[in-house]
Amino acid sequence: MAHNFKTDLWVDWCPGCGDFGILAAIQQALAEYNAKPENYVIVSGIGCSAKTPHYVNVSGIHTLHGRAIPFATGIKLSNPNLTVILDGGDGDLLSIGAGHFVAAGRRNVDFTIILHNNGVYGLTKGQASPTLPRGTKTKGLQRPNIYDSLNPIALALSVGYTFVARAYAFNIRHAKDIILRAIKHKGTAVIDLLQPCPTYNDINTKEWYDQRIYYLDQDKEWDPIVRKPEEEEVERKYLQAINKSLEWGDKIPVGVFYQNEFVPTYEERIKQNFPNYFEDPPATSQISKKDGSAVADMENIFKDKIVRK
Amino acid sequence: MSKTDIDLIIGGPQGGGIDSAAQVVIRSFTIAGFESYGLREYHSNIKGRHSYFHVRIKEEPVRSLRYPIDMLVCLDGETPFVHMDDVTEGSIIVYDSDFENTKLEQVVTMEPETQKHLREKFQSLKVEPVVKNLMEYQKSRGVKVVPVSFRKLITDTLGQNKPPARYSNTLGASISMAMLGLPADITKSGIASVFGRKKEVVEDNEKIVDAAYKYVDSLGIKVNKLNVREYRERFMVTGNEAVGIGKVLGGLKFQTYYPITPAADESFFLEGHDYFEEAIENQNEQLRKTGVVIVQAEDEISAIAMAISGAMTGARTATATSGPGFSLMAEALGYAGINEIPVVLTLYQRGGPSTGLPTRNSQADLLFALNAGHGDFPRIVISSGDAEEAIFDAVKAFNYAERYQMPVIHIMDKVLANSFYVIDKVDSSKIKIQRWILPTSDTDEYLRFKFTETGISPMGFFGKQIFWLTGDEHNELGHITEDPETRDAMMEKRMKKLEIASKEIPLEDKLLVFGDKGAEIAIVSWGSNKGPILDAMEKLKAEGIKTRFVYLRLFSPFPSKEVAEALKGAKIIIDIENNYSAQAALVIKEYTGINVNKFILKYNGRHVTEDEVYKSIKEVLNGKDKVVMTSGA
Ligand SMILES: Cc1ncc(C[n+]2csc(CCOP(=O)(O)OP(=O)(O)O)c2C)c(N)n1
Ligand code: SF4
Ligand SMILES: [Mg+2]
Numbered sequence A: 001m002a003h004n005f006k007t008d009l010w011v012d013w014c015p016g017c018g019d020f021g022i023l024a025a026i027q028q029a030l031a032e033y034n035a036k037p038e039n040y041v042i043v044s045g046i047g048c049s050a051k052t053p054h055y056v057n058v059s060g061i062h063t064l065h066g067r068a069i070p071f072a073t074g075i076k077l078s079n080p081n082l083t084v085i086l087d088g089g090d091g092d093l094l095s096i097g098a099g100h101f102v103a104a105g106r107r108n109v110d111f112t113i114i115l116h117n118n119g120v121y122g123l124t125k126g127q128a129s130p131t132l133p134r135g136t137k138t139k140g141l142q143r144p145n146i147y148d149s150l151n152p153i154a155l156a157l158s159v160g161y162t163f164v165a166r167a168y169a170f171n172i173r174h175a176k177d178i179i180l181r182a183i184k185h186k187g188t189a190v191i192d193l194l195q196p197c198p199t200y201n202d203i204n205t206k207e208w209y210d211q212r213i214y215y216l217d218q219d220k221e222w223d224p225i226v227r228k229p230e231e232e233e234v235e236r237k238y239l240q241a242i243n244k245s246l247e248w249g250d251k252i253p254v255g256v257f258y259q260n261e262f263v264p265t266y267e268e269r270i271k272q273n274f275p276n277y278f279e280d281p282p283a284t285s286q287i288s289k290k291d292g293s294a295v296a297d298m299e300n301i302f303k304d305k306i307v308r309k
Numbered sequence B: 001m002s003k004t005d006i007d008l009i010i011g012g013p014q015g016g017g018i019d020s021a022a023q024v025v026i027r028s029f030t031i032a033g034f035e036s037y038g039l040r041e042y043h044s045n046i047k048g049r050h051s052y053f054h055v056r057i058k059e060e061p062v063r064s065l066r067y068p069i070d071m072l073v074c075l076d077g078e079t080p081f082v083h084m085d086d087v088t089e090g091s092i093i094v095y096d097s098d099f100e101n102t103k104l105e106q107v108v109t110m111e112p113e114t115q116k117h118l119r120e121k122f123q124s125l126k127v128e129p130v131v132k133n134l135m136e137y138q139k140s141r142g143v144k145v146v147p148v149s150f151r152k153l154i155t156d157t158l159g160q161n162k163p164p165a166r167y168s169n170t171l172g173a174s175i176s177m178a179m180l181g182l183p184a185d186i187t188k189s190g191i192a193s194v195f196g197r198k199k200e201v202v203e204d205n206e207k208i209v210d211a212a213y214k215y216v217d218s219l220g221i222k223v224n225k226l227n228v229r230e231y232r233e234r235f236m237v238t239g240n241e242a243v244g245i246g247k248v249l250g251g252l253k254f255q256t257y258y259p260i261t262p263a264a265d266e267s268f269f270l271e272g273h274d275y276f277e278e279a280i281e282n283q284n285e286q287l288r289k290t291g292v293v294i295v296q297a298e299d300e301i302s303a304i305a306m307a308i309s310g311a312m313t314g315a316r317t318a319t320a321t322s323g324p325g326f327s328l329m330a331e332a333l334g335y336a337g338i339n340e341i342p343v344v345l346t347l348y349q350r351g352g353p354s355t356g357l358p359t360r361n362s363q364a365d366l367l368f369a370l371n372a373g374h375g376d377f378p379r380i381v382i383s384s385g386d387a388e389e390a391i392f393d394a395v396k397a398f399n400y401a402e403r404y405q406m407p408v409i410h411i412m413d414k415v416l417a418n419s420f421y422v423i424d425k426v427d428s429s430k431i432k433i434q435r436w437i438l439p440t441s442d443t444d445e446y447l448r449f450k451f452t453e454t455g456i457s458p459m460g461f462f463g464k465q466i467f468w469l470t471g472d473e474h475n476e477l478g479h480i481t482e483d484p485e486t487r488d489a490m491m492e493k494r495m496k497k498l499e500i501a502s503k504e505i506p507l508e509d510k511l512l513v514f515g516d517k518g519a520e521i522a523i524v525s526w527g528s529n530k531g532p533i534l535d536a537m538e539k540l541k542a543e544g545i546k547t548r549f550v551y552l553r554l555f556s557p558f559p560s561k562e563v564a565e566a567l568k569g570a571k572i573i574i575d576i577e578n579n580y581s582a583q584a585a586l587v588i589k590e591y592t593g594i595n596v597n598k599f600i601l602k603y604n605g606r607h608v609t610e611d612e613v614y615k616s617i618k619e620v621l622n623g624k625d626k627v628v629m630t631s632g633a
Helices: A019-033 A049-055 A068-078 A090-096 A098-107 A152-158 A172-184 A206-212 A231-245 A266-273 B018-031 B112-125 B131-140 B150-158 B168-179 B184-195 B199-219 B239-249 B264-271 B300-311 B323-328 B330-338 B366-371 B387-404 B414-418 B484-504 B527-542 B560-567 B583-592 B610-621
Strands: A040-044 A059-062 A083-089 A112-117 A163-168 A189-194 A213-215 A252-259 B005-013 B035-041 B050-058 B071-074 B092-096 B144-148 B234-238 B252-257 B275-279 B287-291 B293-296 B316-322 B344-349 B380-383 B408-413 B419-423 B468-470 B511-515 B521-526 B547-552 B554-556 B572-577 B598-601 B626-628
Touching: A019 A049, A019 A083, A019 A112, A019 A172, A040 A049, A040 A068, A049 A059, A049 A083, A049 B468, A068 A083, A068 A090, A068 A098, A068 A112, A068 A266, A068 B252, A068 B293, A068 B300, A083 A090, A083 A172, A090 A098, A090 A112, A090 A152, A098 A152, A098 B300, A112 A172, A152 A163, A152 A189, A152 A231, A152 A252, A163 A172, A172 A189, A172 A252, A206 A213, A231 A252, B005 B018, B005 B168, B018 B035, B018 B050, B018 B168, B018 B184, B018 B234, B018 B419, B035 B414, B071 B168, B092 B131, B092 B168, B131 B144, B144 B168, B150 B168, B150 B199, B168 B184, B168 B199, B184 B199, B234 B239, B239 B252, B239 B264, B239 B344, B239 B387, B239 B408, B239 B414, B239 B419, B252 B264, B252 B300, B264 B293, B264 B316, B264 B414, B300 B316, B300 B323, B300 B330, B300 B344, B316 B323, B316 B387, B323 B330, B323 B344, B323 B366, B344 B387, B344 B414, B366 B380, B366 B408, B366 B554, B366 B583, B380 B387, B387 B408, B387 B419, B387 B484, B408 B414, B408 B527, B414 B419, B414 B527, B511 B527, B511 B560, B521 B527, B521 B560, B521 B583, B521 B610, B527 B547, B527 B572, B527 B610, B547 B560, B560 B583, B572 B583, B572 B610, B598 B610, B610 B626
Parallel strands: A040 A059, A040 A083, A059 B468, A083 A112, A112 A189, A163 A189, A213 A252, B005 B071, B071 B092, B092 B144, B252 B293, B252 B316, B316 B344, B344 B408, B380 B408, B521 B547, B521 B572, B572 B598, B598 B626
Antiparallel strands: A163 A252, B005 B050, B035 B050, B035 B419, B234 B419, B275 B287, B380 B554, B511 B547
16 A cells, blocks of 8 residues: 555644645655655754644654754764755845854755745744845834845855755645656755745745746756766866846746756765765664674674784 | 872963873873873963963872963963962972063063053062063072073074974973973873874974973973872863763764853764764674764754753754853753653853853853742753763763653853863773663554653653654643643642652762761852862871762752752851852752851852862851952963
């Protein structure tokens, strides 16, 4: 029988919340990717979006505000054979967790980050998130936002993410396709997932997005993939993606902005010093003998510490 | 000078090879069959400021350092000033005569406060604060002074092309060992064992050894003759390395860290020993290569988060840090608590608060270790007092973490971290690895937080079972719940595990009682103070003063009954600690109601020595309620 990717919990998001679309897209993508259900782990931070793992019937770890990336990194590096997906809010990943977001780009651990971009801090009742433009006054704010917003796509590109895409919560099928591509990507993938928050963000509503969104893959000329491991090709695709990331306003591009699989993953970098890392990962490596004594031997491993005559 | 109990200090500028000199001394004496123990002291600075190495050498195991010292070797013009009071009648000072005319005020690397204190001292002694005059003063009080022109001796030996500064460390060490009567070939073995692979360096330094021995012979200043003892294979490790070794023997597979003194050397050491060969079974020729993944994270929050989540795949994971980093880890520690995750955190205490004394000693993080993180959650807190304990405790930390499914904080301190210990091999058969309880059935629905008699639920892993974890209060499956009854049950389940731990952990891992168990004078202490206290107790005993020493090892769950038992009948209880507020005494009071009534405290960041413990106990016995120990440069 096919695995049921839904848990039987009541989903406690507000009616009309974009997170419902994202949840459905994730469940469909996992079913389609078809790994062993035990081998998936969904990691989240704290926020409305961070409840996602509880609603997906695979292992889930709902962690601390801002820390989904380090938690996901620990899992993946201890057992590189798992498929790890992360859900985080825009406050979670780009404000309190911004340092981790930057470090993740430099590591390129093979997992997928789904950035629930709703422009607000949902769970704390609508304060401005780092993606809300300056001067915007959503209904939860006392006065217009006086922070400048950041551009998640450009940020991700500039710190080394090897798969950068955008999807839209209310096009579930397209979002599912992008998530699937992100999971299949070798390296860290980030998806800027536009997520209307009908309760607190009355500017970037479903209607607002529906009028502006267009799909990059409908443009036959658009090729976000680095095809050769050459500097010139990488630079061309990178600059093209940066340029595209600047489009916001009347027209909002959705789809894959950039993909480069020539950058070694962090796991492959570990493997350079530890050749059988994938076969003997930390998670399952034997540490004791049958009698319970240690496998490791002091004289053998630490011989350089012996004071020899 | 006693033939077999020698305290030696070698001082010079940071970056001037004090560390290698220390290693040469310890390795040489180890090869000669002696026991030794040494400590490095240094500023939070890379090059230039004063650093020194204090070592003690004996025939019996060395547990502490002691002032006054027998020999001071000064590689620069600052050392004679800084350590002027560390020597006494009968001590020897070897100093670089090229610095003879150095005036106190010319020592720019010295902090102004230290200069001021020294200036005042010179004024009261009516001595000019110049190295030359200082040496005259030292002679006048019976100190033997040996001037050596380091530059001349080095250039005479190696020619003009080698920078003398690079060899002054070996020269200083060699002169001291020649004077102490260690045969030259042994000093050369010591050199070879430090500089090992660098052939030219070894050769040059061997020439320096010869020159040093010739110089000492020509002046006839040998003060001692050592009978070389039998060599046996030993390991020379720092406390940082001891923990690293313990972790690897205990099955560490994933360690995370963010650089911080004095914790980072442990991870740095592990990075040099992260891929190796081992036999999986006894009498099994089959070897396998395996590794430990060590990740330098972007900060300490990330470091602990990675270690926590890594443990949920089944790996033995750990992180190591010091005060500032530990402060950042507090939130995640509670996450490990509520999610019952086995993670080991090695906490190297240094002087706080804030950046405090980043390279100096302290024991002021005990209460924080016991209380860090919001909310109530169980944790195990253990403390080590020397390298051997640190190795076994690192293994126990993993065993406890997995058995009781909770975070374990293993407390160390700067003195432990940066001391050199010479120890025997720890046989792998002596390392007992005990892991979690696993689910008995693969078919039943897995409940990560299943209610059980002991509060311990069978452990599941990502990649094996499907389950959820959340920092929110949760039900047995791991989903969020705010149901009051479930909340109570979960809180009680988690905390109950501490009672189980309390029952199961053997007495010797909770506390040790040394000395005269019925003595009316009881000492309580923990960590690196163990050695100096044991040594001071012997001195007191020789005078007929009987003491008992309750040495604390487990702080959570606190062994209240056992501590009360160990202190029974004591009339005077003396707490000895390296902090201002007598934190262990507060813990004892909190859990046993027993009032500690005398305090010997130290918070200047320097190590506690045998003599000052001895002296301070005497002061307490003469009626003082509180003594603040102030020794150390
Ligand atoms: C350390 C810490 N600080 C603050 C909070 C309170 N908090 C909970 S959710 C949240 C913001 C959530 O916003 P976002 O990450 O954008 O997620 P959303 O709810 O919008 O999905 C904050 C600040 C917390 N849980 N932890
Ligand atoms: S507050 Fe916004 S983001 Fe949170 S559940 Fe409601 S609609 Fe969704
Ligand atoms: Mg948000």
